[in-house]
Amino acid sequence: MSYDATPRETLACQLAGAVADALRQDLVQQERALLVVSGGSTPVPFFRALAASDLPWSRIDVTLADERWVPEEDPDSNARLVREHLLQGPAAAANFVGLTTADPTPEQGVAEVAERLEGLAWPASLVILGMGGDGHTASLFPDSRELDLALSTGDPLVAVRTPSQPQARITLSADRLHQARRHLLHITGGDKRAVLGRALAGDDMRELPIRAFLSCPLAVYWAP
């Protein structure tokens, strides 16, 4: 990391180092390790820093906390984001499991994706969460009709319709997101710091769904 790195670049390297260390630690004890990552724009420098890590990538499974129900070639696809920025170089040897199918809707594809996930090394070594300005994480949105279901079901996945979002989505349920040894939240900027502050000051998960992850250890990686 160069000394003229921005705070967000420095944060991304710190996060990548912590993730790589955790994966190495788990891979001493088990044959495979699972990493669950979020999409959006924040993770890009983290993905690039992690991709440069010296890891036994062929023993690592990678999946998403959530996905927009679009083809993987779509600019909005989280799978595309992971393939372009994380699964590069040696990290291309990782086993990536996406959350979409050829079905026209997530409701039609959710069972196939759930079956796909069952073959992964749960509990995940790490879940890396992001957060939106409305306190959503993964695709657990305050204005989603399926939020109560996503917060309470024992199913691994939920198809999500959200007025505030242009696309239908599929998300790991809160229960499945909790099936990880480590939870890390990666956010940047003053606005998200303020949202996290509000979340820490209350309990209503429906108001700010990130609160579903504030009752377990959560390493917060934040930069201005």
Ligand SMILES: O=C(O)[C@H](O)[C@@H](O)[C@H](O)[C@H](O)COP(=O)(O)O
């Ligand atoms: O599909 C997604 O968009 C993400 O999984 C989502 O939960 C993301 O983490 C937040 O929306 C923050 O996104 P930004 O990093 O772009 O602010």
